Amino acid sequence: MNRCSWASGSDELMRVYHDTEFGKRKNNDVELFEKLCLECFQAGLSWRTVLYKREALRHAFRGFDPGQVALMTEQDTERLMQNSSIIRNRRKIDAAIHNARLHVAQFPKQGSFIAYVYGFTDGDALCRDLKKRGYRFLGPTICVSFLGSVGAIEGHEPCCDLYEKLETAEI
Numbered sequence: 001m002n003r004c005s006w007a008s009g010s011d012e013l014m015r016v017y018h019d020t021e022f023g024k025r026k027n028n029d030v031e032l033f034e035k036l037c038l039e040c041f042q043a044g045l046s047w048r049t050v051l052y053k054r055e056a057l058r059h060a061f062r063g064f065d066p067g068q069v070a071l072m073t074e075q076d077t078e079r080l081m082q083n084s085s086i087i088r089n090r091r092k093i094d095a096a097i098h099n100a101r102l103h104v105a106q107f108p109k110q111g112s113f114i115a116y117v118y119g120f121t122d123g124d125a126l127c128r129d130l131k132k133r134g135y136r137f138l139g140p141t142i143c144v145s146f147l148g149s150v151g152a153i154e155g156h157e158p159c160c161d162l163y164e165k166l167e168t169a170e171i
Helices: 012-020 029-042 047-060 074-081 090-106 112-117 123-132 140-149
Strands: none
Touching: 012 047, 029 047, 029 090, 029 112, 029 140, 074 090, 123 140
């Protein structure tokens, strides 16, 4: 199979992620919120780093359920800063918690975040709107990557067999 350059190496976890998950539409708000958080955690790092820490991040952030993450306190932040199995960046941790609180307030109904995200086809526009809503630690590059990773826009490279095979789904 011809894959995107970032997934064409010998790393099995990267290949599996590329082939089975990357560029596929998400069906619930929790999955989308997780992907947004993971893209923010990836800033300045490789996706491989995030992928290898994803299970630990899921555990640390209560499955990335926005309602649960929104309840996290400063004590939780301090505990997470001591957890060597996750990405320990205070600004990223604080942003995930802050963004979860905004998410719960602004997208309270299951499916509302899905409709919101898949209404965008431009990372800059998504970034501007999220920032206007008060979201932190994201920029246009993160938003473009996020939209590609969840199948809202084409994320695969032209050389990839999965290029231009976006799934369509009713929102």
